[in-house]
Amino acid sequence: MTPETNHRMPSATPPSNEAGELPQPYLLFLGDIVEPGYAKTAFGLRDWAPERCVGEFACDGAKVSAGLAPMTPEQARSAGARSMVIGVANPGGLIPDGWLPGLLQALEAGLDLVGGMHARLHEIAVLRESAARLGRRLVDVREPPRGIPVASGRKRSGKRLLTVGTDCALGKKYTALVLARAFERRGLDVDFRATGQTGILIAGRGIPLDAVVCDFAAGAAEALSPAAGAQHWDVIEGQGSLMHPAYAGVSLALLHGSQPDVIVVCHEHGREHVLGYPGLLLPSIEETIDLALRLGRRTNPSIRCAGVSLNTAALDPAHAQRVIAAESERLGCAVADPMRGGLALDRLVEECLA
Amino acid sequence: MTPETNHRMPSATPPSNEAGELPQPYLLFLGDIVEPGYAKTAFGLRDWAPERCVGEFACDGAKVSAGLAPMTPEQARSAGARSMVIGVANPGGLIPDGWLPGLLQALEAGLDLVGGMHARLHEIAVLRESAARLGRRLVDVREPPRGIPVASGRKRSGKRLLTVGTDCALGKKYTALVLARAFERRGLDVDFRATGQTGILIAGRGIPLDAVVCDFAAGAAEALSPAAGAQHWDVIEGQGSLMHPAYAGVSLALLHGSQPDVIVVCHEHGREHVLGYPGLLLPSIEETIDLALRLGRRTNPSIRCAGVSLNTAALDPAHAQRVIAAESERLGCAVADPMRGGLALDRLVEECLA
Numbered sequence: 001m002t003p004e005t006n007h008r009m010p011s012a013t014p015p016s017n018e019a020g021e022l023p024q025p026y027l028l029f030l031g032d033i034v035e036p037g038y039a040k041t042a043f044g045l046r047d048w049a050p051e052r053c054v055g056e057f058a059c060d061g062a063k064v065s066a067g068l069a070p071m072t073p074e075q076a077r078s079a080g081a082r083s084m085v086i087g088v089a090n091p092g093g094l095i096p097d098g099w100l101p102g103l104l105q106a107l108e109a110g111l112d113l114v115g116g117m118h119a120r121l122h123e124i125a126v127l128r129e130s131a132a133r134l135g136r137r138l139v140d141v142r143e144p145p146r147g148i149p150v151a152s153g154r155k156r157s158g159k160r161l162l163t164v165g166t167d168c169a170l171g172k173k174y175t176a177l178v179l180a181r182a183f184e185r186r187g188l189d190v191d192f193r194a195t196g197q198t199g200i201l202i203a204g205r206g207i208p209l210d211a212v213v214c215d216f217a218a219g220a221a222e223a224l225s226p227a228a229g230a231q232h233w234d235v236i237e238g239q240g241s242l243m244h245p246a247y248a249g250v251s252l253a254l255l256h257g258s259q260p261d262v263i264v265v266c267h268e269h270g271r272e273h274v275l276g277y278p279g280l281l282l283p284s285i286e287e288t289i290d291l292a293l294r295l296g297r298r299t300n301p302s303i304r305c306a307g308v309s310l311n312t313a314a315l316d317p318a319h320a321q322r323v324i325a326a327e328s329e330r331l332g333c334a335v336a337d338p339m340r341g342g343l344a345l346d347r348l349v350e351e352c353l354a
Numbered sequence: 355m356t357p358e359t360n361h362r363m364p365s366a367t368p369p370s371n372e373a374g375e376l377p378q379p380y381l382l383f384l385g386d387i388v389e390p391g392y393a394k395t396a397f398g399l400r401d402w403a404p405e406r407c408v409g410e411f412a413c414d415g416a417k418v419s420a421g422l423a424p425m426t427p428e429q430a431r432s433a434g435a436r437s438m439v440i441g442v443a444n445p446g447g448l449i450p451d452g453w454l455p456g457l458l459q460a461l462e463a464g465l466d467l468v469g470g471m472h473a474r475l476h477e478i479a480v481l482r483e484s485a486a487r488l489g490r491r492l493v494d495v496r497e498p499p500r501g502i503p504v505a506s507g508r509k510r511s512g513k514r515l516l517t518v519g520t521d522c523a524l525g526k527k528y529t530a531l532v533l534a535r536a537f538e539r540r541g542l543d544v545d546f547r548a549t550g551q552t553g554i555l556i557a558g559r560g561i562p563l564d565a566v567v568c569d570f571a572a573g574a575a576e577a578l579s580p581a582a583g584a585q586h587w588d589v590i591e592g593q594g595s596l597m598h599p600a601y602a603g604v605s606l607a608l609l610h611g612s613q614p615d616v617i618v619v620c621h622e623h624g625r626e627h628v629l630g631y632p633g634l635l636l637p638s639i640e641e642t643i644d645l646a647l648r649l650g651r652r653t654n655p656s657i658r659c660a661g662v663s664l665n666t667a668a669l670d671p672a673h674a675q676r677v678i679a680a681e682s683e684r685l686g687c688a689v690a691d692p693m694r695g696g697l698a699l700d701r702l703v704e705e706c707l708a
Contacts, residue, residue, distance in 0.1 A: 153599030153631050210569040214604045217568050242606075243652050245507030249607030250568045256599055277507050294645075298597050 009148040009216040022139060022204050023083040023112045027076035028066055030058035031088045031099050041116055042066040042087030044198040048177055052204065054079045059102055073109035083112040085201055094119045104130055112137040116197030141200045142208045144220060151218035151257050153299055158228030161352055162260035163238035164292045166282050168247065168275055170268035172238035173199050175309040178338035180235040182349045190233040193224050195254060199237045209239050210250055217250060221257025242291050243283040244274060252295060259300040262352050265289050268311040269323055285331060306351040307334030363502040363570040376493060376558050377437040377466045381430035382420055384412035385442045385453050395470055396420040396441030398552040402531055408433045413456055427463035437466040439555055448473045458484055466491040470551030495554045496562040498574060505572035505611050507653055512582030515706055516614035517592035518646045520636050522601065522629055524622035526592035527553050529663040532692035534589040536703045544587040547578050549608065553591045563593050564604055571604060575611025596645050597637040598628060606649060613654040616706050619643050622665040623677055639685060660705040661688030
């Protein structure tokens with residue numbers, strides 16, 4: 001790999017996520033799914049961006065609801081919706097044919113379509129043709145913006161916090177969202193910076209880091225949290241784990257490009273193996289902290305760990321409180337479950353801002 | 355990032371590098387460049403794959419030669435060439451208009467075009483149209499193959515060696531090529547596995563790791579060196595450095611996906627700063643070894659470092675020999691400059707095979 005100057009990531013497909021802001025508010029599309037586990041995006045939007053969601057729409061036979069008002073695309077358009085968001089994934093990651101009538105109905109009703117899957121909306125001819133005919137946009141939030149540069153490694157002004165995980169899918173995004181809101185409540189100037197599809201839909205903008213070409217991944221992380229005022233905070237959604245056999249490269253590029261002043265390490269209590277890799281033990285919290293600080297020092301020598309975000313969703317409240325206190329004692333740092341709030345969370349926030 | 359099943363990297367552009375083998379032998383195209391530094395690919399092909407090169411062809415005004423027989427595309431076709439390879443980069447990484455007549459001449463003469471830049475041949479309308487009309491292929495070796503899966507993390511049979519650098523552009527590819535040839539001379543069953551454009555042109559196949567979408571980079575490294583016989587060696591071309599502010603993610607994905615049994619750490623004697631990042635000190639050789647072993651253990655717990663490849667091209671032979679001996683003493687391991695050969699290289703090869 002030779003450094004090249006004036007070198008930017010080529011965009012092979014028309015970038016639809018370029019202008020930054022997504023068309024809002026949204027109608028949430030729930031497809032025909034019957035398993036709530038596939039509706040993570042819809043639930044995330046309901047919980048974190050209710051002001052951006054006017055209602056929900058599903059195919060006949062769907063068994064999952066996000067608890068929003070059911071409405072047709074036509075009703076949603078009248079209620080002010082500007083796009084319909086595909087808020088579910090199907091097991092194969094593709095867009096099944098059964099969803100097409102609903103998607104076409106939304107385009108006809110005057111809504112843009114927003115998708116967050118690796119399968120791209122604009123690769124489906126009937127959607128592409130209808131959108132072109134109707135003057136609607138197909139927005140793939142997993143399509144990175146055009147012209148991402150190679151990382152410069154130069155330190156930027158402003159403060160940055162990155163959530164770092166022991167694994168995928170255990171609360172890095174929610175931790176970042178909770179911390180950003182807590183910073184905001186304390187009157188700080190703060191932006192949540194989204195790096196994955198659900199986060200981008202919640203924030204209404206961001207860069208899908210896992211879809212960026214390798215060479216430009218750290219550069220994308222730099223672009224995501226640009227230079228800012230000295231007291232401004234970017235709270236950046238982490239991805240993957242530095243010990244993940246498939247995604248560690250993404251995590252390292254994000255760590256280097258984010259140049260965090262502060263990391264918060266996220267773990268799910270009781271998870272022992274890498275999700276989807278049953279033979280592979282998770283790294284310990286201590287090892288994750290140590291590795292993230294060692295690697296992160298490369299682009300920010302003053303990086304520090306403020307504490308641990310512990311996902312205790314599987315425990316009852318009293319048990320969770322005991323586990324959180326014991327982990328804080330054992331690790332000698334602030335530990336909180338951001339979804340439970342309380343004094344533990346206050347302490348974690350204080351450690352972030354210390 | 356949520357693990358997804360049946361999830362493969364989408365290919366937004368028609369993959370031209372899919373079948374694996376490139377059309378050979380080559381005519382080398384030298385463009386109109388006047389600086390030898392931009393002809394790295396052509397020089398690499400001349401040095402490492404002379405049997406694949408029938409001659410060279412340049413625009414009027416070019417000042418650089420690879421020392422091959424000058425010939426027109428028509429003459430090259432008669433001499434058996436099947437493609438013309440763009441063996442130079444221009445400073446902007448683009449294909450200048452001044453090269454187009456030469457490229458079109460090659461298509462007309464019956465040669466396919468092979469390019470290794472981030473700028474893609476098939477994005478230039480006049481080349482695309484001429485190739486379609488003439489039934490020629492435009493092969494972009496920086497276009498990854500279709501359908502790369504997410505890494506499985508599963509240990510594969512066979513033996514693997516990865517070259518790991520303290521920086522970019524200091525000899526990881528050449529070290530891998532020299533070691534693969536040395537293994538071959540000892541009668542071993544070995545494949546050189548290319549991960550960058552020049553390596554791919556030399557080997558006639560490979561995967562351009564830096565052009566793979568992040569999520570699939572470790573999976574690409576797994577696909578590059580598939581399960582093999584217990585005594586078979588893959589000698590894998592390294593990329594970037596684990597401490598590089600822009601490319602460390604690529605290096606880590608390659609390390610995890612390659613699952614090397616053996617690493618050889620590559621360094622250029624006297625280089626103190628990251629190439630292109632004048633304010634950033636290089637990691638030491640010891641730190642690079644330590645970090646690569648620590649991270650590499652994640653997918654191959656028995657990873658070990660066989661020694662160091664030291665680029666001493668700037669030194670005279672006696673000085674180089676002293677430096678190599680002193681570094682071997684200081685580090686307590688085999689150190690050799692693969693381009694100088696000799697007993698030091700023999701020892702490094704023995705340590706790799708120990």
